[in-house]
Amino acid sequence: MLSIQYFASIRETLDRNVEQLELPRNVTSVQMLIDHLLIANPHFEAVFKESSRSKGSKVLVAVNQTIVGRNHPLSENDEVAFFPPMTGG
Amino acid sequence: MLSIQYFASIRETLDRNVEQLELPRNVTSVQMLIDHLLIANPHFEAVFKESSRSKGSKVLVAVNQTIVGRNHPLSENDEVAFFPPMTGG
């Protein structure tokens, strides 16, 4: 099972903070996961579609707690997280 | 009256920390004061003579609490100070 976590504004927009997902066979990268999530949940578009996001509201992805690019491969049991740019400190 | 103060290693070498001096008519700059002091106190040579000082033991001069060069003019009642480079902090 893949675990997916959402943080900050993205967690609020999607109204969920964590979900478990059986990784479909044809989903082998972060971008493919995003595409898969968009089909399953059309309202995710507000967060993930480049065109529908306002400037500066970039979505970052971490796999197993390391920030990665959209082409990063995914395996079963990975911990995936989506969040906006950090604003700590 | 000119007041002259000596600090740190220079104070120790000269074995004095402050003195008052009637400014001679022909002494109108810091360099002239140094030359005058050297004549009056030959043992000042160890401090003021370029040739007799080891590398790095530069003598700094302040007039009225501001560091100045050797050509800085002197007036009666000036406060002059001689000291090595600072090592605070």
Next chain:
Amino acid sequence: MISIQNEDFSLGDEYAAIRRRAGDAGAIVTFTGLVREVYGDGSTAGAVQSLTLEHYPGMTEKCLKDIQHKAEQRWPLLATRIIHRVGELTSCDQIVLVATASAHRHAAFESAQFIMDYLKSEAPFWKKQKSEQGSSWIKSRDTDKAALDRWQKP
């Protein structure tokens, strides 16, 4: 040493601890970040009533350890300390502490600044502010990304 906590911290106590741990330090630098009354990023006007800090448990600790490790590789540090608070804070509260100890001042200053610059851009914390005008997530600033550039010059 790294802590993520809801509780406030005492700079005096943390300084005393790092001074003890650091042994023969000649220089200790501390940085404290505080909740400001007004955030100038234009996302809201009006005084901040509260600031809520969210983070990504697990990744936060990993990330701060990485940053601390990078700093220790780069400068001869005798001790470092990072505290970051999470949860609901209010105007003038302390948010973050970074302290570094070294033999010389240059290493202590540079490493504290390095840790803060990386923490701002890489550690998974998010701030949401509440004012009379409502709630809003604070936007990241381009100047924070730019601050990393000086550490990445060859």
Next chain:
Amino acid sequence: MISIQNEDFSLGDEYAAIRRRAGDAGAIVTFTGLVREVYGDGSTAGAVQSLTLEHYPGMTEKCLKDIQHKAEQRWPLLATRIIHRVGELTSCDQIVLVATASAHRHAAFESAQFIMDYLKSEAPFWKKQKSEQGSSWIKSRDTDKAALDRWQKP
């Protein structure tokens, strides 16, 4: 605020005071300089038994005020604090404190470093150390002069 004093200081108390004075600060940086057990400048070997700080009363205060003023001209500072001890100190004692408060971290870090760099090279303090090998005046370091260069670039 500037103090030249024989007495030790409490970083916790000084931080609390500057935090109060600074109002809406987002960033407070403190630098503390401490007596090290061994000075690496080659002027003596052996552990330091004591360190005596001499200064030029009057010029010291004038000089520190000038440095503080220069920093305030250059960065938007909400408060600054400088304490420098004089007299006889011993291993691990605190020598100097510089604290700066600003809205943003960059100004607080840079100004504290600026004040320390200028204090080292321009404020009339001199250190004499006593070890088992005897007494000697600590020599000024070329790196301290070099540290000023970065502030003087056009």
